[in-house]
Amino acid sequence: MKDKKLTKVDLIFENDGTCATTVLDKVRAMAQDDVIMEMIDSGLKGRGGAGFPTGLKWKFTKAENSFDKYIVCNADEGEPGTFKDREILDTVPEKVFVGMTIAGYSVGAKIGYLYIRAEYNFLLKKLNQKLDAFNVKIKDKGFDFTIEIRSGAGAYICGEESALFESIEGKRGEPRNKPPYPTVAGLFGKPTAINNVETLVYATMIMKYGAASFKLMGTQDSRGSKVFSVSGDTPNAGIYELELGMTVEDFVNDFGDGDTKAVQVGGASGICVPRKKFADMIIGYEGVPTGGSMMLFNSTRSMYNVLKDYLEFFAEESCGQCTPCRIGCQQLLQGIEAVKRGEKHPSYLDSLKKLAETMKLSAKCGLGQSVANPFSSIVDNFREEIIY
Amino acid sequence: MTDVNVIINEKIEKFGKERQALMPILQGIVADKNYITEDELLLVAETLDLSAADVYGTATFYTFLDVVPRGKYVIRVCKTISCHMAGKDQIIDTLEKTLSIKLGETTTDKKFTLLQANCMGWCHKGPVMLINDEVYPELTPEKAIAIIAEYIAK
Numbered sequence: 001m002k003d004k005k006l007t008k009v010d011l012i013f014e015n016d017g018t019c020a021t022t023v024l025d026k027v028r029a030m031a032q033d034d035v036i037m038e039m040i041d042s043g044l045k046g047r048g049g050a051g052f053p054t055g056l057k058w059k060f061t062k063a064e065n066s067f068d069k070y071i072v073c074n075a076d077e078g079e080p081g082t083f084k085d086r087e088i089l090d091t092v093p094e095k096v097f098v099g100m101t102i103a104g105y106s107v108g109a110k111i112g113y114l115y116i117r118a119e120y121n122f123l124l125k126k127l128n129q130k131l132d133a134f135n136v137k138i139k140d141k142g143f144d145f146t147i148e149i150r151s152g153a154g155a156y157i158c159g160e161e162s163a164l165f166e167s168i169e170g171k172r173g174e175p176r177n178k179p180p181y182p183t184v185a186g187l188f189g190k191p192t193a194i195n196n197v198e199t200l201v202y203a204t205m206i207m208k209y210g211a212a213s214f215k216l217m218g219t220q221d222s223r224g225s226k227v228f229s230v231s232g233d234t235p236n237a238g239i240y241e242l243e244l245g246m247t248v249e250d251f252v253n254d255f256g257d258g259d260t261k262a263v264q265v266g267g268a269s270g271i272c273v274p275r276k277k278f279a280d281m282i283i284g285y286e287g288v289p290t291g292g293s294m295m296l297f298n299s300t301r302s303m304y305n306v307l308k309d310y311l312e313f314f315a316e317e318s319c320g321q322c323t324p325c326r327i328g329c330q331q332l333l334q335g336i337e338a339v340k341r342g343e344k345h346p347s348y349l350d351s352l353k354k355l356a357e358t359m360k361l362s363a364k365c366g367l368g369q370s371v372a373n374p375f376s377s378i379v380d381n382f383r384e385e386i387i388y
Numbered sequence: 389m390t391d392v393n394v395i396i397n398e399k400i401e402k403f404g405k406e407r408q409a410l411m412p413i414l415q416g417i418v419a420d421k422n423y424i425t426e427d428e429l430l431l432v433a434e435t436l437d438l439s440a441a442d443v444y445g446t447a448t449f450y451t452f453l454d455v456v457p458r459g460k461y462v463i464r465v466c467k468t469i470s471c472h473m474a475g476k477d478q479i480i481d482t483l484e485k486t487l488s489i490k491l492g493e494t495t496t497d498k499k500f501t502l503l504q505a506n507c508m509g510w511c512h513k514g515p516v517m518l519i520n521d522e523v524y525p526e527l528t529p530e531k532a533i534a535i536i537a538e539y540i541a542k
């Protein structure tokens with residue numbers, strides 16, 4: 001399986017100027033089900049973190065019998081260490097709009113919302129200008145579809161799909177119970193296909209080049225390429241599109257500073273991979289999945305500080321709606337602080353790990369459920385750094 | 389500054405007199421006045437036929453919808469891990485000294501408020517801060533001082 005090496009790709013930021021027109025014309029001439037089949041065939045999985053097959057999501061949304069359906073583009077990008085969606089929206093916004101239009105056409109939605117975080121307000125002027133022209137263009141081409149922009153207001157949890165819907169509806173961004181899933185009852189209670197910015201651009205590129213060429217890249221479980229946001233202790237911080245399937249070691253060989261002791265894959269809610277596991281760990285669904293955040297830490301960094309930073313982040317960003325997460329995040333944070341100060345015996349870390357596992361089972365949404373990822377992977381691999 | 393009724397009506401025209409107009413209205417008020425007063429919250433509630441508690445509850449959920457007095461320029465320094473490692477503490481120290489306020493405070497002339505915020509999507513170019521909607525990446529203490537000087541001169 002370890003046959004993939006680090007390979008740079010240029011699909012997402014490819015900018016030939018004619019892409020929108022050719023792709024839109026091509027899609028318009030296809031049957032809805034054929035577009036969905038092409039997406040399913042490509043093997044594309046969502047690039048926002050959860051990795052649900054995009055074609056299936058569209059198929060389920062199309063299958064719902066409802067006059068009103070919606071497309072939502074998730075541009076909330078709040079996961080620490082992730083900044084690729086900003087770059088995509090800044091440099092190739094039209095390809096995002098095209099992706100939304102393809103999705104709208106396939107599932108039978110007439111309105112698409114682009115929900116963008118408030119930290120990216122500086123992009124709004126340009127986006128609105130481009131969007132006005134684009135909305136006219138797709139009408140001319142015969143698409144019964146309009147895209148509107150909605151802004152967030154500084155809440156990480158609004159990246160969670162159901163919290164995002166609540167926010168667009170004008171409410172507190174508190175996640176809903178699932179099921180029902182968005183494809184059945186999403187925005188305004190109607191069937192909704194929600195996708196990440198990058199996913200939608202891949203949809204555009206798959207319709208341009210065909211599923212077959214996309215499938216050639218990556219592995220069985222992780223088809224295609226992916227945009228990575230690289231930060232931390234690296235001489236090459238930035239945004240890179242890479243073929244999926246490389247190991248963490250391949251990645252570190254290119255991006256490390258020669259002294260990398262750990263890579264946090266997938267942001268604060270992701271998994272910490274220590275040096276001894278670099279060689280075997282594949283970046284993708286067969287190993288460590290990621291929404292694109294890759295943070296490198298060298299041997300000068302205290303992993304206690306890293307974990308504490310993450311826990312502070314979760315304690316602040318927890319919406320507070322359910323007890324396991326609201327109390328759990330605080331207890332984990334206070335717990336490691338108490339161990340550090342020597343007020344609690346080091347074995348208390350094992351009780352905290354159990355708490356994190358309980359949160360995985362009992363928290364209402366992905367935020368509380370995923371705190372165990374960084375917690376256990378850091379505590380297991382860097383226990384001495386947490387204690388001393 | 390625009391009359392708050394004008395902002396409300398403008399948003400209602402665009403988004404309808406439904407609940408979904410609430411966020412755009414509150415965002416509009418903050419964009420114009422830096423924060424939302426109690427009277428404005430009550431007015432919004434009445435206009436959209438919502439309870440005051442509901443409007444207050446929604447506004448306070450979102451960190452960018454301030455309901456306590458803020459300066460004309462709200463500075464938000466990223467405090468999350470990559471910016472932390474890149475030296476955000478020094479930037480905050482520098483800003484505190486330059487503005488003679490502590491984190492969370494507003495200058496007496498009501499011009500600046502200094503806050504921290506979580507990751508703002510510039511981790512490869514940390515430390516980074518926002519001043520209202522404007523982004524300032526790759527900060528050094530010297531750069532931060534120069535940027536503040538520009539705003540003081542405005």
Ligand SMILES: Cc1cc2nc3c(=O)[nH]c(=O)nc-3n(C[C@H](O)[C@H](O)[C@H](O)COP(=O)(O)O)c2cc1C
Pocket residue numbers: 045046047048049050051052054074075076077078079156157158159160161162194195196197199200365366367
């Ligand atoms: C706490 C939390 C935050 C999330 N933030 C984002 C985000 O900022 N952007 C995003 O695309 N997906 C985010 N997601 C995932 C979304 O819920 C959803 O799965 C995704 O938008 C679906 O798009 P995709 O299938 O194209 O990945 C988040 C999930 C959770 C639980």
Ligand code: SF4
Pocket residue numbers: 157174175317318319320321322323325326363364365366367368369
């Ligand atoms: S898990 Fe956390 S963020 Fe999610 S609903 Fe519960 S309290 Fe809110």
Ligand code: FES
Pocket residue numbers: 080081082466467468469470471472506507508509510511514516
């Ligand atoms: S950590 Fe500061 S912008 Fe991401």
